Amino acid sequence: MSEQRVEAVERALKILEVFDTPQEAFTLAELAEATGFYKSTLLRLLASLERFGYVTRGADGRFSLGSTPLRLGRRHRPGRGLAARVQPVLDRLCQESGETAALLEVAEGMVNCRLASLPNTSLRHELHPGDHWTTDTTDTPAQSLSGGFMLCTALSEAVAGATNLWLSLSGPGGRLKSAQAEALLESARRELASSSEHSEGASS
The missing domain is CATH 1.10.10.10 (Winged helix-like DNA-binding domain superfamily/Winged helix DNA-binding domain)
Structure with missing residues (x-):
């Protein structure tokens, strides 16, 4: 041709x-x-x-x-296997915290939301797949929110196929204690790490 x-x-x-x-x-x-x-x-x-x-x-x-x-970018998702493992965890994280839970990807100074679960309340952080923002640090991809918060935990070292991926919780300031949010994120990270190990074991 x-x-x-x-x-x-x-x-x-x-x-x-x-x-x-x-x-x-x-x-x-x-x-x-x-x-x-x-x-x-x-x-x-x-x-x-x-x-x-x-x-x-x-x-x-x-x-x-x-x-x-x-x-158009919202049509792009992580691999089906990873998405199938992460979305239920995000849904539980959202339900337990009452805040927005998301899967974020960092690449070349940009943070992209790949998956999200939003609480059933009008006062919440509106975050959807395809939303993005810039970052100038490798410490955390957290978005700066006026009157709100975003906490993140890296998945890269714990979950196979999760390079440059982070879990996040975000919402209005003062509604969720920092320590509680960190504990919920860590629990979700461990759950995904465990499911990743089981998945690797089954395929070996």
Whole structure:
């Protein structure tokens, strides 16, 4: 099959590649410098990307990723085996704590929510698969929440196939004691580690 290229599509994809960075928004001049495109060309391509929700333009004129990449990203999940083990644990963690429980993945300075379980209350941390934020530390991928908290525990060393994955509990500040949240997270981590060992034993 001969190689086929659509120049306009490749230019649009080159623009989207610029957003693969901790910087969340770009001016037209910054995009022009990053892509090498003329501003007039950029504006035409950005108009199409904005129409389909791939980018959005703020009141300050800067461009950021729109809702479409996030919506498509929510279709990506961890391997079925890992997801099947983790989701029930998240559901129990959510029920026992009354807070949002999630599986987070850290890669190249970005934290991505892969799985989540939300409590049945209006006052909660809204966190869904596909949500993401930047991090500048390897100590914890916790998101900074105004008036709230997020505690995390790493799965990487305890669960097979869980490289760069973390469990988290998050919600309004003061509703769940730190010590209780840490104990629940540790219990969930041990449960997943145990199920991982059993799974490895069964397959060996």
